[in-house]
Amino acid sequence: MKLIYEPWPWYIAGPMIAFILFLLIMVGKSFGMSSNLRTLCTLCGAGKTTDFFKFDWKSQKWNLVVVLGAIIGGYIGAHFLSNDTALALNPETIADLKAFGFESAGTAYLPTEMFATSALLSFKNIVLLSLGGLFVGFGARYAGGCTSGHAISGLSNLQLPSLIAVIGFFIGGLTMIHLIFPLIF
């Protein structure tokens, strides 16, 4: 039992994700989280002005339940199944992040500079978080899927489009971290 309280190693987490994929397939659904963002748009009334959001959101209700579960899972994971959520990062990563001003590297789960409630007082931080979210939302729909839909579901089904998308994810991610981070942090 003690092991549950430690961070889970990749060889537990990866098979767990495959198991979740299996369960979703076996109940006749598919594994893709970003579709929910579209459903949420529809729920906010976007279907009135834009055709893309005109669809029967009830057909996606099961996926919103998965989201609700993911929220509950996060609460359980953080409050009941963890003693210490500080990450054991590669020391080089910590050194790099400290150079960018992320003093919390290696001592927290998320950078407090961005995700502590007090970070909402920083205008720059709000802009960065909003932009990050905007790109994730726009890109996921444009590419027709996110990490779960393409990297897991799509590649598992040996889909070439998903491979192209995942290569795109990496081009974008590498550009952000290696070229844009030095400019913004």
Add this chain to the structure above:
Amino acid sequence: MIGVLFGITMFKSEAASWFRIYEMFKFEAFHMYGIIGSALVLGILVIQTIKRFDIKSFYGEKIVFTPKAKSFPRYLIGGIIFGLGWALAGACPGPMFTLVGAGYVPILVVIAGSISGTFLYGRLKDKIPH
């Protein structure tokens, strides 16, 4: 229940951590590659087995896999935009919600941003290459 399992896995594996995503893109740890890689290998096995033996769902229905539409620009450009956001916000659309449950308030800004981004895509859909 499946969602709860997913949420716990995302949190406990640290895949929901901004730091892990950063470390992944710096190629300084095997952790994220191990998670995605092992999920993928097993995922391929699962799907190929279901296809080969024509396994029925728990409800006895035939399982249909919809192939992704063939295209190049949308996957590459969309993927790049997603990647930029993923690295900046350090969260993709699943873990985002997990972090709400874990109690990180600013992630709500990211979620609001991603809903706006999805809405923006809906508006621009017919004007951009697919």
